[in-house]
Amino acid sequence: MEFSEVFRIALSAIRANKLRSVLTLLGIVIGVFSIIGVMTAVRVLQNGIESGLSNLGANTFQIQKFPVMANREERIKARNRKDITLVQAEYLLYRITTATLVGIESYDHGNVIQSLSGEKTNPNVPVFGENPQGLPTNNWIVEHGRGLTEQDMRTGGHVVVLGMDIVSKIFPGIPAEGAVGQFVKIRGKRYQVIGVFEKKGAALGGRDDNFAAIPLPVFLENFDRDRSLNIMIKAKSPEIYEDCVEEARFLLRTVRKVDPGKPDDFDIFSNDSMIATFDSFTKYVKMGVAFISFISLLAAGVGIMNIMLVSVSERVKEIGIRKAIGARKSNILTQFLTEAVVLCQIGGFIGIGVGILAGNLAALFLEIPPIFPVDWAIFAVVLCSIIGIAFGVYPAWKAANLDPIEALRYE
Amino acid sequence: MNDGTHAMSILIRLQNIKKMYQMGSEEVHALRGLNVEIKKNEYVAIMGPSGSGKSTLMNIIGCLDTPSSGMYELNGTNVSDMNDNQLARVRNKEIGFVFQTFNLLARSDVLHNVELPLIYGGVGGGERKRLARESIARVGLTDRAHHKPNELSGGQRQRVAIARALVTHPSILLADEPTGNLDSKTGDEIMGLFDVLHKEGNTIIIVTHEEEIAAHAHRRIRIRDGHIEHDEPVTDRRIIHHDIAASA
Numbered sequence: 044m045e046f047s048e049v050f051r052i053a054l055s056a057i058r059a060n061k062l063r064s065v066l067t068l069l070g071i072v073i074g075v076f077s078i079i080g081v082m083t084a085v086r087v088l089q090n091g092i093e094s095g096l097s098n099l100g101a102n103t104f105q106i107q108k109f110p111v112m113a114n115r116e117e118r119i120k121a122r123n124r125k126d127i128t129l130v131q132a133e134y135l136l137y138r139i140t141t142a143t144l145v146g147i148e149s150y151d152h153g154n155v156i157q158s159l160s161g162e163k164t165n166p167n168v169p170v171f172g173e174n175p176q177g178l179p180t181n182n183w184i185v186e187h188g189r190g191l192t193e194q195d196m197r198t199g200g201h202v203v204v205l206g207m208d209i210v211s212k213i214f215p216g217i218p219a220e221g222a223v224g225q226f227v228k229i230r231g232k233r234y235q236v237i238g239v240f241e242k243k244g245a246a247l248g249g250r251d252d253n254f255a256a257i258p259l260p261v262f263l264e265n266f267d268r269d270r271s272l273n274i275m276i277k278a279k280s281p282e283i284y285e286d287c288v289e290e291a292r293f294l295l296r297t298v299r300k301v302d303p304g305k306p307d308d309f310d311i312f313s314n315d316s317m318i319a320t321f322d323s324f325t326k327y328v329k330m331g332v333a334f335i336s337f338i339s340l341l342a343a344g345v346g347i348m349n350i351m352l353v354s355v356s357e358r359v360k361e362i363g364i365r366k367a368i369g370a371r372k373s374n375i376l377t378q379f380l381t382e383a384v385v386l387c388q389i390g391g392f393i394g395i396g397v398g399i400l401a402g403n404l405a406a407l408f409l410e411i412p413p414i415f416p417v418d419w420a421i422f423a424v425v426l427c428s429i430i431g432i433a434f435g436v437y438p439a440w441k442a443a444n445l446d447p448i449e450a451l452r453y454e
Numbered sequence: 455m456n457d458g459t460h461a462m463s464i465l466i467r468l469q470n471i472k473k474m475y476q477m478g479s480e481e482v483h484a485l486r487g488l489n490v491e492i493k494k495n496e497y498v499a500i501m502g503p504s505g506s507g508k509s510t511l512m513n514i515i516g517c518l519d520t521p522s523s524g525m526y527e528l529n530g531t532n533v534s535d536m537n538d539n540q541l542a543r544v545r546n547k548e549i550g551f552v553f554q555t556f557n558l559l560a561r562s563d564v565l566h567n568v569e570l571p572l573i574y575g576g577v578g579g580g581e582r583k584r585l586a587r588e589s590i591a592r593v594g595l596t597d598r599a600h601h602k603p604n605e606l607s608g609g610q611r612q613r614v615a616i617a618r619a620l621v622t623h624p625s626i627l628l629a630d631e632p633t634g635n636l637d638s639k640t641g642d643e644i645m646g647l648f649d650v651l652h653k654e655g656n657t658i659i660i661v662t663h664e665e666e667i668a669a670h671a672h673r674r675i676r677i678r679d680g681h682i683e684h685d686e687p688v689t690d691r692r693i694i695h696h697d698i699a700a701s702a
């Protein structure tokens with residue numbers, strides 16, 4: 044017996060009792076909705092955090108004008124803050140005692156980098172203006188050639204260190220080290236390639252290798268000047284990390300003349316702290332949701348079993364007829380099991396759909412791209428099948444083992 | 455061997471068939487050792503008072519039930535000790551059942567009802583539709599193929615049931631009081647259909663209370679208390695010539 048036939052019979056049985064089916068589905072919908080909705084929202088927020096962070100290394104924190112995770116209101120409020128200027132950043136750089144590295148950076152998205160032979164990148168390359176310490180605080184490691192030096196800062200030389208993706212795009216066919224010494228054009232200016240960054244890949248929290256770094260002074264000269272700078276600070280050791288944060292905060296408040304008692308007019312964060320706070324928060328949310336979903340799916344499963352038992356006892360005669368004309372036990376078993384699974388699956392798909400929509404409301408709110416959690420969707424589908432089978436198997440087994448004569452005689 | 459051809463034409467061989475039901479501490483003997491042989495293309499009426507064991511016998515012949523003891527050979531194979539799946543297969547391939555209460559699937563249309571045995575027999579889409587339509591045409595219901603049972607008259611429903619029974623080209627047609635729920639005119643029509651099917655070579659066994667109905671058959675078996683009382687050819691045969699398609 045073909046599956047399409049089994050499936051058709053299941054659907055028609057479900058359709059025959061629309062209201063009852065819908066009510067039964069509701070439990071599954073709610074259970075799946077809560078799993079998918081929350082998991083989608085959590086992941087959206089996670090993406091929001093990660094895209095807001097640069098690849099800060101260990102013991103490193105970042106100071107910037109805008110908060111990373113914020114809603115529209117907070118963002119608008121932050122707009123009124125003064126920019127972090129080079130003077131302020133250097134004040135901090137020269138005075139801080141608890142830090143080993145102070146990186147200063149600015150960046151500009153959406154640039155095209157072009158080789159002299161005319162090969163171009165897409166207009167999506169972020170170009171970073173960095174001081175020499177900006178590279179290590181970003182965890183960018185130079186693989187070929189050299190990184191940015193103090194000398195590059197002073198001379199104002201037009202030099203650039205390229206990410207691996209850009210090299211392979213605009214210098215096709217030559218090895219990465221061959222790019223060193225070549226010239227590229229950015230915003231109409233020529234830059235000499237002095238180095239190539241080690242490939243990072245898109246590992247956890249990492250971004251791809253589609254970016255370029257130039258000396259900060261050159262950046263400020265050639266790109267929009269009125270940009271607020273980011274400062275990345277690496278503490279001398281984990282033990283004095285907190286002290287380092289406090290010292291940086293103090294120095295920046297001083298140079299920005301923030302009155303005592305007023306809140307900071309800048310934001311401080313680190314990958315570790317952000318992710319840790321977020322994870323510990325989401326851990327409880329996830330546990331709560333897992334518990335609620337488990338309970339509601341269990342209840343839904345019992346509901347499915349109940350409705351399937353009703354369905355079997357309503358259709359004793361039908362089962363007798365099917366058996367009389369040659370249906371085997373396994374045919375009847377499959378029929379009722381399929382009905383239970385299809386019922387669960389319909390609820391599951393509704394739950395997944397509504398859950399993804401609801402979860403992505405967070406994305407809408409935070410103005411970050413929506414996501415489709417494929418893994419959780421698959422998990423939900425599998426879970427629904429398991430529920431359907433687990434709670435459908437007894438009613439189906441009961442149906443399959445009805446005696447054909449008794450069943451036919453049933454009125 | 456001379457015996458070979460003789461044995462070949464025997465379709466059903468029942469030897470000392472007994473059926474016993476346990477009702478609490480009491481034993482109900484529905485069949486008490488029946489011996490019957492039915493050949494291909496016989497037209498048999500089984501008669502007897504209520505509770506005499508007619509349905510029990512039909513259910514055993516139709517492989518819906520198994521005897522408590524005795525041997526049942528269908529088409530030369532012993533079915534008395536087959537398992538559930540084997541019996542289901544025999545019911546599907548060899549038996550066509552027609553019931554007093556029609557026993558159609560209410561939610562399915564005529565075509566799907568008639569297709570059902572083929573679905574369980576594993577006959578695929580196109581071939582299945584073709585066979586089902588052919589069978590529906592034989593009972594003269596082509597223009598009703600997409601009606602639901604509750605949109606049909608009793609006689610038409612019984613025709614659908616007959617089409618369903620015929621669709622797999624079974625070895626035997628079993629009908630347990632097929633006219634019991636029909637008025638006498640409609641009953642006559644249905645019997646006319648059985649007459650035609652018999653003429654076309656089918657083997658038919660009908661359970662009935664009515665002499666009128668039994669008069670269509672060629673052989674009459676009377677049962678009483680689980681025993682065969684009489685087993686004789688029908689002398690007062692009644693033949694109705696019907697144009698099946700026209701009487702639909």
Ligand SMILES: Nc1ncnc2c1ncn2[C@@H]1O[C@H](COP(=O)(O)OP(=O)(O)OP(=O)(O)O)[C@@H](O)[C@H]1O
Nearest residue numbers: 475477482483484503504505506507508509510511
């Ligand atoms: N499942 C059962 N449990 C117990 N006794 C049964 C069962 N089925 C049938 N019997 C008994 O077996 C006997 C024969 O029943 P059967 O249904 O074969 O009679 P019948 O000849 O078909 O009667 P009718 O003409 O009323 O349909 C009856 O005495 C009946 O009570």
Ligand SMILES: [Mg+2]
Nearest residue numbers: 508509510630
């Ligand atoms: Mg009976």
